[in-house]
Amino acid sequence: MTRADQASHPSPVVEIYMKSDQLGSKVWFDPVGVYIEPGQTIRWIVSENVHTTTAYHPRNSNHSLRIPPNATPWDSGYLSPGEDFELKFMIQGVYDYYCMPHEGAGMVGRIIVGKPTGPGALPFDYYEGRSDTKNWRPVPPAAQKEFPTIERIMREKVVRIKVGDG
Numbered sequence: 445m446t447r448a449d450q451a452s453h454p455s456p457v458v459e460i461y462m463k464s465d466q467l468g469s470k471v472w473f474d475p476v477g478v479y480i481e482p483g484q485t486i487r488w489i490v491s492e493n494v495h496t497t498t499a500y501h502p503r504n505s506n507h508s509l510r511i512p513p514n515a516t517p518w519d520s521g522y523l524s525p526g527e528d529f530e531l532k533f534m535i536q537g538v539y540d541y542y543c544m545p546h547e548g549a550g551m552v553g554r555i556i557v558g559k560p561t562g563p564g565a566l567p568f569d570y571y572e573g574r575s576d577t578k579n580w581r582p583v584p585p586a587a588q589k590e591f592p593t594i595e596r597i598m599r600e601k602v603v604r605i606k607v608g609d610g
């Protein structure tokens with residue numbers, strides 16, 4: 445690959461930091477919303493506290509499906525400061541994920557790979573009333589409101605939560 449080729453291609457790895465304030469009362473993914481192209485890799489890195497990155501998928505403790513149906517769900521397990529977890533995304537769509545200990549505190553994130561399609565693009569209650577999804581756990585209200593909209597991620601490509609302005 446020539447230097448010019450490299451410059452015209454997106455960076456192969458995009459980093460998302462897993463953050464916490466000193467008291468652990470505020471926890472978040474930074475950035476909270478990211479747009480990438482198929483073939484790019486996300487690397488989650490813990491800055492403070494202990495976190496997971498876990499896909500919204502029934503295989504992860506019956507959480508509702510909010511990644512493309514043919515994509516493989518992930519769960520990093522608990523990660524400590526300095527540890528990281530990497531995943532390469534090949535299938536287009538919206539991927540919603542959470543931090544296991546902090547989902548109720550609203551620590552969630554959204555990745556869009558190419559086209560913003562799939563269950564992650566649907567309302568949070570899209571599956572209600574279906575018999576095969578009876579045991580699915582809904583996204584908690586505190587988490588629902590932390591997801592950046594698809595429109596905003598498509599427009600800005602990288603969306604960060606502002607911390608400290610109340």
Ligand SMILES: [Cu+2]
Pocket residue numbers: 462471472494495496543544545546551
């Ligand atoms: Cu967390």
